[in-house]
Amino acid sequence: xxxxxxxxxxxxSFSGVRACENASLSIKxxxxxxxxxxxxxxxxxLFNLISGAISPDSGSILFNEIEIAKKHPxxxxxxxxxxxxxxxxxxxxxxxxxxxxxxxQDNPGDRLWRVVTPRVRKRFEDEARERALxxxxxxxxxxxVDSYAGILSxxxxxxxxxxxAMMAQPTMLLLDEPFAGVNPALVEKLVEVLQSLxxxxxxxxxxxxxxxxxxxxxxxxxxxxxxxxxIASGLPNSIYDNEVVIDAYLGTRRKSN
Amino acid sequence: MAEFVQLxxxxxxxxxxxxxxxxxVSLVYGVLRLVNFAAGDFMTLGAFIAVFLSISKGLPLIxxxxxxxxxxxxxxLALDWLLWKRLRENKAGTLALFxxxxxxxxxxxxSILMIFSSGSRKFAINETATFGFLGAQIATSQLIxxxxxxxxxxxxGLFMAKxxxxxxxxxxxxxxxxxxxxxxxxxxxxxxxxxxxxxLSALAGIFQGMVQGRFDSTMGWTLLLPIFAAVVLGTIGDAxxxxxxxxxxxxxxxxxxxxIFFGGIPSSYKPVVAFATxxxxxxxxxxxxxxxxxxxx
Amino acid sequence: xxxxxxxxxxxxVLLMAGIYCIFALGLQVQYGLGGILNFGHVAMMAxxxxxxxxxxxxxxxxLYLACFAGVVMAGLGGAFLGLxxxxxxxxxxxxxxxAFSEIVRYIIHNSDHLTGGAQGSLNIPSTxxxxxxxxxxxxxxINIQGKIKPIFGSFASRDMALLLIVxxxxxxxxxCMSFIxxxxxxxxxxxTREDDDVPASLGKNVFLFRLSxxxxxxxxxxxxxxxxxxxxxILDPADFQTxxxxxxxxxxxxxxxxxxxxxxxxxxxxxxLYAGTRFFQFPPFTWFDSVQRAYLRIxxxxxxxxxxxxxxxxxxxxxxxxxxxx
Numbered sequence: 041x042x043x044x045x046x047x048x049x050x051x052x053s054f055s056g057v058r059a060c061e062n063a064s065l066s067i068k069x070x071x072x073x074x075x076x077x078x079x080x081x082x083x084x085x086l087f088n089l090i091s092g093a094i095s096p097d098s099g100s101i102l103f104n105e106i107e108i109a110k111k112h113p114x115x116x117x118x119x120x121x122x123x124x125x126x127x128x129x130x131x132x133x134x135x136x137x138x139x140x141x142x143x144x145q146d147n148p149g150d151r152l153w154r155v156v157t158p159r160v161r162k163r164f165e166d167e168a169r170e171r172a173l174x175x176x177x178x179x180x181x182x183x184x185v186d187s188y189a190g191i192l193s194x195x196x197x198x199x200x201x202x203x204x205a206m207m208a209q210p211t212m213l214l215l216d217e218p219f220a221g222v223n224p225a226l227v228e229k230l231v232e233v234l235q236s237l238x239x240x241x242x243x244x245x246x247x248x249x250x251x252x253x254x255x256x257x258x259x260x261x262x263x264x265x266x267x268x269x270x271i272a273s274g275l276p277n278s279i280y281d282n283e284v285v286i287d288a289y290l291g292t293r294r295k296s297n
Numbered sequence: 298m299a300e301f302v303q304l305x306x307x308x309x310x311x312x313x314x315x316x317x318x319x320x321x322v323s324l325v326y327g328v329l330r331l332v333n334f335a336a337g338d339f340m341t342l343g344a345f346i347a348v349f350l351s352i353s354k355g356l357p358l359i360x361x362x363x364x365x366x367x368x369x370x371x372x373x374l375a376l377d378w379l380l381w382k383r384l385r386e387n388k389a390g391t392l393a394l395f396x397x398x399x400x401x402x403x404x405x406x407x408s409i410l411m412i413f414s415s416g417s418r419k420f421a422i423n424e425t426a427t428f429g430f431l432g433a434q435i436a437t438s439q440l441i442x443x444x445x446x447x448x449x450x451x452x453x454g455l456f457m458a459k460x461x462x463x464x465x466x467x468x469x470x471x472x473x474x475x476x477x478x479x480x481x482x483x484x485x486x487x488x489x490x491x492x493x494x495x496x497l498s499a500l501a502g503i504f505q506g507m508v509q510g511r512f513d514s515t516m517g518w519t520l521l522l523p524i525f526a527a528v529v530l531g532t533i534g535d536a537x538x539x540x541x542x543x544x545x546x547x548x549x550x551x552x553x554x555x556x557i558f559f560g561g562i563p564s565s566y567k568p569v570v571a572f573a574t575x576x577x578x579x580x581x582x583x584x585x586x587x588x589x590x591x592x593x594x
Numbered sequence: 595x596x597x598x599x600x601x602x603x604x605x606x607v608l609l610m611a612g613i614y615c616i617f618a619l620g621l622q623v624q625y626g627l628g629g630i631l632n633f634g635h636v637a638m639m640a641x642x643x644x645x646x647x648x649x650x651x652x653x654x655x656x657l658y659l660a661c662f663a664g665v666v667m668a669g670l671g672g673a674f675l676g677l678x679x680x681x682x683x684x685x686x687x688x689x690x691x692x693a694f695s696e697i698v699r700y701i702i703h704n705s706d707h708l709t710g711g712a713q714g715s716l717n718i719p720s721t722x723x724x725x726x727x728x729x730x731x732x733x734x735x736i737n738i739q740g741k742i743k744p745i746f747g748s749f750a751s752r753d754m755a756l757l758l759i760v761x762x763x764x765x766x767x768x769x770c771m772s773f774i775x776x777x778x779x780x781x782x783x784x785x786t787r788e789d790d791d792v793p794a795s796l797g798k799n800v801f802l803f804r805l806s807x808x809x810x811x812x813x814x815x816x817x818x819x820x821x822x823x824x825x826x827x828i829l830d831p832a833d834f835q836t837x838x839x840x841x842x843x844x845x846x847x848x849x850x851x852x853x854x855x856x857x858x859x860x861x862x863x864x865x866x867l868y869a870g871t872r873f874f875q876f877p878p879f880t881w882f883d884s885v886q887r888a889y890l891r892i893x894x895x896x897x898x899x900x901x902x903x904x905x906x907x908x909x910x911x912x913x914x915x916x917x918x919x920x
Contacts, residue, residue: 091795117797129792131785141778142785143796149778150798152806155770161777208796332685383904391685392631393903396847399840400903403896407889411882522696525689533685565704572693576678579690583682 044069044212044244045121050089050099050109051268059085061268062099067212067261072238072245074255076279077265083248084126084216086265090246091123091214092116103212118145122205123214127221128197132190136181136200137172139189143207144168168207175203179233195226199233206237212244219251227251231258256280299432304551306430310439310508312547313446314501318520319527319539320453321497327470327534328490331381334398336524337517338405339495340502343369344512345409347503348418358421362503370495376401377491409514417511420503442504449500450540453493457536462489470534523550523571530575532585541586546571603869605753611865612760613821615858617838618845619767620814626852627780628807629787631684633839634675634691637698638668638812639819640834644702644709646820647829650727651720652708657730661820668816669809671698676808680801692836703831715829728827753825760821764858767814771854774810783807837892841868844899850909863910868895 045067052060060082067073075083088094090101092113101109108116117123122143131139141147147168148154149161176182179199184192192200198218205213218234219227231254237243249255255262256276264272264285272282279285318340325333333339343365350361380397389397427434457463462485469476469486477483505520506512527546531538550567552558562570578586617639624630646664649655655663679690702709710717715727738755746754774780785793786800794800823829845864849856871891882890902909 093791112799113791113794114797114799117795123795125791125795129789131788131792133788134781134785138781142781142793142798144778145797147778150782150803152774152777152779152810154779155774155777158773165778204796326685332689380900380904387904389903391688392625393907395631395633395688396840396843397900397903400896400899403837403840403899404893407893407896411886411889522693526693529686529689563704566700569697569700572690572697575690575693579682579686580678583686585686 042068044104045090045246046100046102047086047090048100048102050086050096050101052085052089052094052096058268060089060096063265063268063270064099065263065270065273067244067246069244070238070242071260072234072247072258073261073263074247074249074259075263075265076249076252076255077271080267081265082268083265085268087123087214087216087248091121117208117210120209120211121214122208122210122212124198124201124205124216124218126216128194128201130189130192130197130200130204132188134189135186136176136184136189136192137169137186139200140172140175140204140207141165141168143204144171145208172203172207175206178206178236179203180229195222198222198226198230202230202233202237206241210243212246215245215247215249217248217250219249219254227254234258300555302431302433303435304555305548306433306435306439306443308548308551309544310443310446310547311551312544313443313450314505314508314543315520315523315527315547316450316540316543317446317497317504318501318524319531319543320450320536321494321501322524322528323531323534323536323539324466324470324490325494326528327536328466328473328486329381329385330473331394332398333494334395334521335376335402335405336498337519337521338402338409339369339372339498339517340505340520341514341517342372342405342409343499343502344506344516345413345418345514347499348420348506349413352418352421362500365503366496366499369499370492373491373495373498374488377487382487406514406518413514415514417513418506419511420507422507436508438507442508446500446504449497453497454537454540462486466490519568522568523547526568526571526575530578530586532587535585535587538585538587546574549574601749602751602753605749605751605757607865607869608862609753609757609760609825610869611858611861612757612764613818613825614841614845614864615764615861616760616767616821617815617818618842618849618857618861619764619771619854620811620816620818621839621842622811622846622851622854622857623771623774623814624807624811625846626854627775627783627787628804630680630804630807631688632675632691632808632811633688633836633843634693634695635811635815635842636834636836636838637675637695638671638815639822639838640695640698640702640831641671642668642816642819643823643829644715646823647715647727648708648718651715651718651722654721657727660727664820664823665813665816668819669813672809672812672815673805675812676805680804680808692839695834695836695839699831699834702834709831710829712831714831726827728824731824756821756825763817763821767817768854768858775854779803779806840899841895844895844902846909847902847907848909856909860909867898 043066045065047063047065049062049064050060051062063082063086075086077083089096092108092111092115095110099109100107103119103121106119108119148164154161173182173185176185179202181196181199181203184196189200218230222230234245238245247255259276261273262276262279263270264279272279272285318336322333322336325331346368347361347365350356350364351358380401384393384397422438426437428437457466465476465481465486466489469481502517505516509516523546527542528539530546531540531542550571553562553567553570554564555561620638621632621635624632642664645667646660649660649663650657675691675694679687682690703712705711706717707719735752735755738758739750739752742755742758743750782793782798782803786803790800841864845860846857848863849860871894
């Protein structure tokens with residue numbers, strides 16, 4: 041199917057406040073799509089609905105034609121839809137390598153009874169470790185491999201977050217404000233990494249972002265949200281001139297972080 | 298019918314005592330994030346002080362009660378100054394608070410045993426005096442306790458709702474760091490919490506002692522489980538919830554012994570009934586009756 | 595002071611330390627790996643010991659099968675606790691776990707026809723006319739006692755035989771736990787200590803991981819319960835009060851809460867502290883009569899607990915830097 045993700049009229053309220061109202065998206069396989077909009081537009085809520093952190097009051101979400109609206113986050117991740125977090129959550133007390141190894145799917149060592157089959161576990165871990173090192177190389181964190189993730193800077197954590205998400209062998213990545221609070225040099229690097237990952241692994245990306253310039257540069261399609269619903273969508277260029285969008289941003293064409 | 302009225306009355310009395318103690322525990326948690334395992338022992342100590350002064354020393358009951366209240370308030374304040382304050386400053390986590398609270402409860406209970414020795418006590422009130430109401434014989438002491446407990450709860454409710462310090466306490470319990478930077482006097486709030494907790498605990502203990510007839514040093518500990526059940530039921534940290542939880546569980550516990558429920562659940566199983574009720578509610582509403590969903594663990 | 599010189603005393607203390615070591619190990623798996631604050635751990639001891647006793651006494655089961663069944667029962671208890679309460683927020687889980695163990699004790703206390711009630715396991719109904727479960731086991735102990743006599747001479751007692759069995763089990767379990775710490779299962783649990791969202795977003799069912807930690811810990815706790823039953827020959831619901839769980843917490847904190855290897859050290863320290871205070875027959879303790887001294891001993895435990903948390907939460911053997919008592 042051409043659309044890897046279909047969000048159909050999802051709505052969600054929190055104590056009477058409408059976070060999302062009949063929001064719909066269609067994400068084409070292999071594309072880079074961004075969701076933008078002013079604060080409070082419902083972007084994060086929509087994101088959380090897709091990743092399974094919350095479930096919609098109505099509507100449906102189809103990933104590879106599977107209904108995921110009521111599924112738990114871990115079930116959705118196992119289907120190949122992996123997300124990163126705002127501010128790049130890393131497990132501070134684990135090393136960088138251990139953080140990435142967390143993402144290895146179907147690890148036999150996850151089953152407690154496997155403590156009695158060390159060779160099976162070791163074989164898997166060794167292979168996973170190699171893949172992890174490869175990913176660390178791609179994001180440029182090789183020198184930190186055995187350091188506690190807690191010592192990494194904000195930008196480095198974002199790279200780790202990305203590498204970790206990649207380790208889970210996703211078919212689609214949900215990136216939650218990947219460029220927020222990141223210096224321009226690192227933004228360039230992140231974009232580079234994203235593009236090389238996309239090319240290498242045939243991924244689909246869906247981003248929520250505030251950094252309009254970068255979004256317009258890398259996206260194949262842009263969705264604009266305001267007040268819980270999608271008010272416009274299309275090619276990046278078309279969004280710039282869209283009256284409705286300009287209105288939603290209250291007259292400002294560019295919004296800096 | 299008579300049995301129903303009797304049990305209903307019992308339920309109201311137990312409920313109001315539970316509610317008083319539960320409000321104390323909930324307030325302490327709401328403001329200090331401390332699970333006060335010594336709550337039962339506060340109650341027991343309050344009752345023991347009052348009975349010691351009024352029976353062994355022959356002092357007037359009212360006076361003994363007031364001294365008991367003062368004593369428990371002072372105890373709470375002293376413990377705060379000695380321990381909780383220090384732990385707050387060290388930003389102690391749940392585990393530290395839990396274990397220290399348990400240590401305190403252990404020490405208190407042993408102290409009560411050492412000072413007052415085991416063996417039961419009894420207030421000098423006539424618990425056999427009854428009056429007839431809709432066919433049931435209600436103990437006068439129960440009625441008096443119910444009236445007093447209700448007045449105490451109403452007074453507290455008004456105080457919390459209307460007074461400045463009451464509003465400050467609620468603000469603090471909602472969002473401690475925000476309240477602190479908006480100029481609320483943290484130390485004053487903490488002091489009031491322990492004073493209110495002291496009043497409620499001491500009175501709850503004394504009332505329970507009166508209603509029970511004879512009581513010993515395990516009185517508070519036996520009630521601790523239903524008290525905590527009430528607190529959790531009403532959503533921990535929410536004083537009004539604790540009130541609701543206490544009354545509900547009190548009624549459920551007493552009514553469960555009604556013979557129409559399979560001959561009545563044996564009264565020794567009342568705490569189990571309280572927790573079963575809590576369990577059922579938590580299955581449907583894991584944050585408690587009044588709560589907002591919070592992330593688990 | 596006399597008691598200090600009697601070897602029987604020290605053997606008893608070491609034996610208790612061994613049982614507490616195993617018991618605390620079950621708790622350590624839950625807290626050290628998963629950050630789970632289980633305060634109802636003593637229920638697992640109660641479940642395993644009473645199940646074993648009832649099966650042997652009332653239903654004439656073979657002792658060893660009954661011990662196995664007891665441990666399984668403890669695991670089931672852990673499963674029940676976890677399934678019903680692990681989805682609750684942290685502080686609720688802790689409070690409800692205490693309630694769980696109190697209710698287990700309550701039911702034991704009030705079910706005279708099954709458990710003997712308040713009079714203890716001597717009161718359990720038996721077809722053989724006497725309510726004991728240790729006959730078969732005593733033969734084994736005497737056998738071992740005979741074997742160790744050449745080494746330990748007059749010190750070789752029944753208690754010492756059991757002590758060797760208990761510490762042997764403890765060492766085996768410690769080694770198992772060390773291996774478990776190095777699996778990815780343990781790694782996921784350590785991650786969940788800090789954050790639930792990250793492991794979930796990577797496909798891990800956090801609830802199942804926590805549940806398995808609770809069940810594992812409960813099984814180990816159940817093993818301790820069996821040894822308790824075998825040592826004391828009589829069970830009493832009063833032996834399974836919440837304070838026992840707090841003793842286990844003290845043990846793991848003394849040893850440095852996240853270190854498996856710290857548990858036996860913490861257990862030994864605690865064992866000496868608790869048992870040793872029984873024999874403080876010098877002032878100021880002699881000012882109190884023996885009944886009051888019993889209260890005083892528990893007060894001392896309370897004070898040590900408080901002191902530990904205030905001044906040295908990393909325990910005797912932990913390092914401040916490693917401390918994860920957030």
